[in-house]
Amino acid sequence: MKIGVFVCHCGSNIAGTVDVVKVAEEARKLPDVAFASDTMYACSEPGQDGIINAIKDLDLDGVVVASCTPRMHEPTFRKTLERAGLNRYMFEMANIREHVSWVGKDKEANTKKALDLVAMAVAKLTQGKALISKKFDINKRVLVIGGGVAGIQAALDCADGGLDVILVEKTTSIGGKMSKLDKTFPTVDCSSCILGPKMVDVAQHPNITLYAASEVEKIDGYVGNYQVAITKKATYVDWDACTGCGLCMEKCPSKKSTDYFNEEVGTTTAINILFPQAIPKKASIDADFCIKLIKDKCGICAKVCPTNAIQYDQQDEIVTEPVGAIIVATGYDLFDYTKYGEYGGGRYPDVITSMQYERLLSASGPTGGHVKRPSDGKEPKTIVFIQCVGSRDKSIGRPYCSGFCCMYTAKQAILTKDHMPDSQSYVFYMDIRAPGKLYDEFIRRAMEEYGTQYVRGRVSMLYPKNGSLVVRGADTLLGKQVEIEADLVVLAVGAESAVGASKLAEKLRISYDNYGFYMESHPKLRPVETNTAGVFLAGSCQGPKDIPQSVGQGSAAAAKVLVLFSKDQLESDPQVSVVDIKRCVGCGKCIETCPFGAIEEIDFRGMTKSNVIETICQGCGICTSTCPQGAIQLQNFTDNQILAEVNVLCQQTLEKSFE
Amino acid sequence: MQYLNELKEKIKENLPELDMVVGWEQGFDSLRASPLFMRTEDDVDKMIWGPLCVHNLATYLPSLKGKKVGVVVKGCDSRSVIQLLQEKLIKRDDIMVFGLPCTGVVSLRKIQDNLGSLDYIESTEVDGDSLNITVDGTNHAFKLEDVAANKCSRCQYHNALLSDVFIGDPITEEAEDEYTDVDEFEDMSLEDRMAFWVSNMSRCVSCYACRNACPMCVCRDHCVAQSRDPHWITQEDTVQNKWFFQMIHSMHLAGRCTECGECERACPVGLPLLLLKRKMNKEIKELFAYKAGTLIDAKTPLLSFKVEEDNINERGW
Numbered sequence: 001m002k003i004g005v006f007v008c009h010c011g012s013n014i015a016g017t018v019d020v021v022k023v024a025e026e027a028r029k030l031p032d033v034a035f036a037s038d039t040m041y042a043c044s045e046p047g048q049d050g051i052i053n054a055i056k057d058l059d060l061d062g063v064v065v066a067s068c069t070p071r072m073h074e075p076t077f078r079k080t081l082e083r084a085g086l087n088r089y090m091f092e093m094a095n096i097r098e099h100v101s102w103v104g105k106d107k108e109a110n111t112k113k114a115l116d117l118v119a120m121a122v123a124k125l126t127q128g129k130a131l132i133s134k135k136f137d138i139n140k141r142v143l144v145i146g147g148g149v150a151g152i153q154a155a156l157d158c159a160d161g162g163l164d165v166i167l168v169e170k171t172t173s174i175g176g177k178m179s180k181l182d183k184t185f186p187t188v189d190c191s192s193c194i195l196g197p198k199m200v201d202v203a204q205h206p207n208i209t210l211y212a213a214s215e216v217e218k219i220d221g222y223v224g225n226y227q228v229a230i231t232k233k234a235t236y237v238d239w240d241a242c243t244g245c246g247l248c249m250e251k252c253p254s255k256k257s258t259d260y261f262n263e264e265v266g267t268t269t270a271i272n273i274l275f276p277q278a279i280p281k282k283a284s285i286d287a288d289f290c291i292k293l294i295k296d297k298c299g300i301c302a303k304v305c306p307t308n309a310i311q312y313d314q315q316d317e318i319v320t321e322p323v324g325a326i327i328v329a330t331g332y333d334l335f336d337y338t339k340y341g342e343y344g345g346g347r348y349p350d351v352i353t354s355m356q357y358e359r360l361l362s363a364s365g366p367t368g369g370h371v372k373r374p375s376d377g378k379e380p381k382t383i384v385f386i387q388c389v390g391s392r393d394k395s396i397g398r399p400y401c402s403g404f405c406c407m408y409t410a411k412q413a414i415l416t417k418d419h420m421p422d423s424q425s426y427v428f429y430m431d432i433r434a435p436g437k438l439y440d441e442f443i444r445r446a447m448e449e450y451g452t453q454y455v456r457g458r459v460s461m462l463y464p465k466n467g468s469l470v471v472r473g474a475d476t477l478l479g480k481q482v483e484i485e486a487d488l489v490v491l492a493v494g495a496e497s498a499v500g501a502s503k504l505a506e507k508l509r510i511s512y513d514n515y516g517f518y519m520e521s522h523p524k525l526r527p528v529e530t531n532t533a534g535v536f537l538a539g540s541c542q543g544p545k546d547i548p549q550s551v552g553q554g555s556a557a558a559a560k561v562l563v564l565f566s567k568d569q570l571e572s573d574p575q576v577s578v579v580d581i582k583r584c585v586g587c588g589k590c591i592e593t594c595p596f597g598a599i600e601e602i603d604f605r606g607m608t609k610s611n612v613i614e615t616i617c618q619g620c621g622i623c624t625s626t627c628p629q630g631a632i633q634l635q636n637f638t639d640n641q642i643l644a645e646v647n648v649l650c651q652q653t654l655e656k657s658f659e
Numbered sequence: 660m661q662y663l664n665e666l667k668e669k670i671k672e673n674l675p676e677l678d679m680v681v682g683w684e685q686g687f688d689s690l691r692a693s694p695l696f697m698r699t700e701d702d703v704d705k706m707i708w709g710p711l712c713v714h715n716l717a718t719y720l721p722s723l724k725g726k727k728v729g730v731v732v733k734g735c736d737s738r739s740v741i742q743l744l745q746e747k748l749i750k751r752d753d754i755m756v757f758g759l760p761c762t763g764v765v766s767l768r769k770i771q772d773n774l775g776s777l778d779y780i781e782s783t784e785v786d787g788d789s790l791n792i793t794v795d796g797t798n799h800a801f802k803l804e805d806v807a808a809n810k811c812s813r814c815q816y817h818n819a820l821l822s823d824v825f826i827g828d829p830i831t832e833e834a835e836d837e838y839t840d841v842d843e844f845e846d847m848s849l850e851d852r853m854a855f856w857v858s859n860m861s862r863c864v865s866c867y868a869c870r871n872a873c874p875m876c877v878c879r880d881h882c883v884a885q886s887r888d889p890h891w892i893t894q895e896d897t898v899q900n901k902w903f904f905q906m907i908h909s910m911h912l913a914g915r916c917t918e919c920g921e922c923e924r925a926c927p928v929g930l931p932l933l934l935l936k937r938k939m940n941k942e943i944k945e946l947f948a949y950k951a952g953t954l955i956d957a958k959t960p961l962l963s964f965k966v967e968e969d970n971i972n973e974r975g976w
Contacts, residue, residue, distance in 0.1 A: 585877055588746075592964070593962060593963060594964065595964045628877075628878055628883075629878035629882065629883065633889070639889030639890075639891065640888065640889050640890055643889065
């Protein structure tokens with residue numbers, strides 16, 4: 001075998017701490033290496049031309065490039081090989097940047113390790129084989145999980161692009177967190193006025209099938225051919241018959257039901273429609289509070305319903321939808337501030353979250369838009385906002401900035417003044433983070449035009465005094481302690497990953513970070529892709545985002561799906577497991593361990609054998625380490641290839657101990 | 660030879676429906692038993708039963724796949740049958756299990772250690788708890804428990820756990836197996852343990868009798884030990900290679916090994932091979948609370964996939 005080795009300088013990224021010339025010289029001495037050189041930028045056009053010329057001039061069988069991580073440039077170089085007429089899998093990459101030059105400064109040690117990695121790549125390539133991709137048909141339907149503003153945008157863009165869209169929403173109405181907001185920054189326009197038309201578009205779009213009160217149960221299949229099982233949760237109302245007239249809500253005697261939409265500011269009825277603009281505008285029964293469902297008494301809603309839509313015996317139903325791609329837009333949840341003892345830990349009724357305050361401000365909220373504090377219903381005069389509750393605080397495991405709290409706090413301070421001109425707002429903040437178009441100007445307006453007092457410092461405690469709450473904190477700019485007697489304290493709670501995000505990630509086979517936010521494929525260059533082909537991210541499920549960013553991501557994810565579906569067939573990755581039928585004893589151990597259900601039992605001339613379904617196999621390799629007789633081998637990562645790497649690594653004697 | 664006549668009757672009764680029944684007969688001398696493949700009633704009459712029936716006959720079952728086979732099992736052997744069934748290496752409909760209660764089998768190696776040589780056995784008699792062997796004109800009496808296999812002293816499963824026909828009265832006494840032998844070995848220093856295995860592995864003759872006798876070793880012709888593709892092990896005669904093979908064997912048996920001790924019994928140079936496998940099983944027991952070969956419907960922990968294991972905290976954050 002004739003192998004060419006190209007050692008990249010990557011400017012000074014590699015050459016700064018690795019003697020690349022020496023690595024190339026030493027690589028030339030390795031068995032099977034017919035050519036070795038160093039190159040300034042292997043990925044540049046002259047760099048790639050150099051590889052192509054060497055392949056053609058020397059009739060090379062394979063190429064090793066020692067440069068950066070394969071995450072970015074492996075596809076680049078594979079295409080280079082193809083242009084030179086070689087199979088794209090006769091290529092190995094030795095990562096001497098992220099694994100060598102960027103992690104150590106000892107040039108001698110780095111050079112040695114770089115050579116080790118090159119030798120391993122060469123050894124692996126000598127055992128390599130040409131692999132050919134297969135093509136398969138795809139189903140051009142898309143599943144959008146989550147009906148918040150990001151999911152709505154993604155669904156509308158996909159649908160407008162001509163795709164069939166399945167939109168699954170956990171609650172009984174789409175709209176998400178945005179539908180709970182009164183106004184939006186930095187323009188202070190009405191949230192439901194700008195979201196409402198989009199929600200109506202979803203309902204009316206012929207290409208969108210909406211499953212509200214539904215959750216994704218199970219996902220099988222692979223990019224282009226997913227089978228999604230969706231649980232339609234029992235609402236105890238026949239939604240085909242329900243007209244959303246609201247008569248049932250008026251008559252329902254169980255009026256102390258938890259009002260989730262209004263963030264438990266007030267209560268609602270057991271049968272209810274979430275909010276006036278709900279899409280779909282259908283009633284549903286909260287089984288935890290319905291007297292009929294708990295005690296088998298009452299039944300008033302069934303009596304008053306003009307269309308006989310009430311079905312107390314309704315059961316969860318599972319529907320299966322075939323789709324080709326999935327957009328995840330499951331959003332976020334709010335931090336539980338009761339973890340903070342200094343803010344009362346939930347003991348004081350007049351300490352509320354920013355979302356609860358949003359409902360108090362909203363004209364469609366429980367108070368009709370009149371700010372009344374929870375304890376006695378009085379209008380507050382002095383309002384203290386505390387920022388960074390559950391953000392930028394390592395002590396409670398939330399070191400990240402939630403990003404939008406500075407902005408919504410300023411908005412709420414402005415709205416407070418609008419609602420109650422004689423009120424005074426104070427904001428305790430750590431830093432003001434307002435890096436968006438018109439954002440900083442908006443903060444300044446809150447300070448300068450609306451007279452909001454901004455106090456830079458943290459609050460150390462709250463305590464009740466004469467019916468109000470004394471907020472004691474530090475003013476770090478004045479360098480002294482301040483105490484403010486507040487009628488109402490609003491906590492700017494931060495964002496955290498949605499409840500159940502990790503479970504859904506496992507169903508989708510995507511990864512998530514330490515805080516449960518889904519991992520994008522590349523933080524800068526692939527922000528809406530995941531590492532699972534055909535699964536895309538939009539909105540706050542990937543990290544806290546405000547409305548413009550979420551909408552942007554919704555459109556971006558839709559664009560990615562439209563790109564994916566611009567072809568009628570996709571190519572499968574040939575780096576999958578393959579069963580050597582002679583060796584297979586048909587024990588089925590691989591079938592049991594495969595996390596993807598990619599291995600099936602087949603009858604081969606009367607004998608039981610295993611067979612890998614290429615398109616489902618994700619190339620994880622669990623089966624290959626399970627099979628005792630080595631009958632199942634992951635292509636391009638065969639036992640022989642790995643052993644060749646180990647052998648070459650273990651044979652080398654260290655000239656110098658670096659311990 | 661308690662229960663032998665009843666066993667023979669039962670086998671004869673069922674023989675017409677079976678291709679064969681595997682049991683034991685006397686081997687080339689009175690001490691050594693040998694596996695017996697019974698196809699006719701005359702064959703059945705040759706059968707023996709008792710502490711000399713050391714072999715685990717379940718080992719033959721995978722290679723007789725497709726035939727209707729009866730097999731005579733002791734308690735420990737039955738675990739191998741269960742594990743084979745669980746792993747779908749044999750079919751339940753194809754086998755008929757004749758189970759017996761067993762009070763223990765002898766270790767020929769222990770007897771040899773006492774006698775020096777086993778080459779001149781003239782007669783062997785089992786009488787209750789004692790064993791009388793006449794060698795070269797001299798009678799040697801042993802208490803059975805002194806020459807019993809190590810596995811018998813910690814036996815939890817005297818009675819066959821799985822049987823279509825059970826002969827005899829079940830034994831109710833059970834010993835606890837706390838893996839004390841493994842603990843004791845692990846108390847040795849790392850250097851001593853290394854020296855122990857180096858010295859033992861240097862005696863290995865790479866005959867693969869351990870593998871061939873193992874009921875759970877089903878790769879046979881495709882064993883990685885002798886394969887060039889994938890080329891895991893070279894044929895070089897080195898301690899490393901031999902030890903590497905034993906390590907692979909142990910890893911392949913982790914949570915599958917039913918601890919029948921056939922590897923150790925078959926080893927011509929007496930290597931303590933079961934210790935390696937018991938170490939793995941001890942870990943499996945502690946981590947997954949699982950014991951191989953006790954339930955057909957169970958799943959061997961290392962042969963199944965779970966996103967999150969109950970006892971492995973992969974998300975310590």
